[in-house]
């Protein structure tokens with residue numbers, strides 16, 4: 612159960628995943644990119660990883676479902692309708708979807724959830740991220756995950772308290788909101804900082820990815836773990852035992 616097929620195999624992450632496989636005893640079972648038929652890879656693999664684009668998700672899920680092959684979805688920029696598709700497919704196959712496959716971000720999410728719970732709504736929460744110039748979605752999937760962790764810590768849904776893309780005369784900050792800011796430039800692999808700002812003091816919880824290998828290793832570990840699971844939707848916390 613270690614043959615891994617890759618959607619987005621020629622991309623930055625796809626190539627990093629191929630490089631990470633030998634050390635984890637995984638075998639590359641083929642890849643598909645834009646314009647390729649996703650079905651043969653799904654049939655040839657024990658498990659799939661998808662690091663491509665939201666527009667491809669529906670076809671990738673259909674191929675995985677038809678072949679009864681579990682799939683790790685690392686693609687970000689997903690909307691509500693994509694999550695609904697994942698939930699539906701998880702009735703038939705094992706699926707793990709995450710905006711970040713690194714150990715560090717899994718731990719940071721837990722820290723942010725705990726800090727938000729302990730500090731309460733008088734502490735303002737802002738999430739800043741910086742990525743390379745070619746990243747196409749914002750806020751990053753990781754920033755949104757961290758926002759969800761913070762909202763959960765406060766017993767809220769992120770959709771009800773999120774503020775994205777401030778510009779112009781936006782007025783004073785509303786109490787209890789979670790704000791997002793995105794920077795793009797150079798070759799930055801992925802920086803995330805969660806600021807909890809109180810009166811007269813603030814806490815900054817940050818993670819800096821220095822190499823895509825951390826995401827790639829996590830993706831391969833997740834795939835090998837998922838290959839043995841029954842149908843359902845899973846998280847990185849379950850893979851990492853956090």
Ligand SMILES: NC(=O)C1=CN([C@@H]2O[C@H](COP(=O)(O)OP(=O)(O)OC[C@H]3O[C@@H](n4cnc5c(N)ncnc54)[C@H](OP(=O)(O)O)[C@@H]3O)[C@@H](O)[C@H]2O)C=CC1
Pocket residue numbers: 618619620621622623624625643644645646647662663664666667684685686687688709710711712713752826
């Ligand atoms: N969860 C995590 O830990 C991480 C997630 N990511 C996410 O993974 C995704 C990919 O990132 P990255 O590798 O940097 O991006 P790249 O642009 O380097 O690679 C994307 C790959 O997907 C392919 N692709 C695009 N559209 C389709 C399609 N319709 N069907 C099949 N393949 C397609 C591209 O093919 P072509 O070039 O031919 O268009 C390309 O090979 C992004 O959403 C990113 O945010 C990134 C890092 C970590």
Ligand SMILES: O=C(O)C1=N[C@H](C(=O)O)C[C@H](O)C1
Pocket residue numbers: 687710711742746750751752753754800801802
């Ligand atoms: O596109 C990227 O590069 C990354 N995308 C993921 C995200 O949107 O959070 C994970 C990582 O930060 C790199």
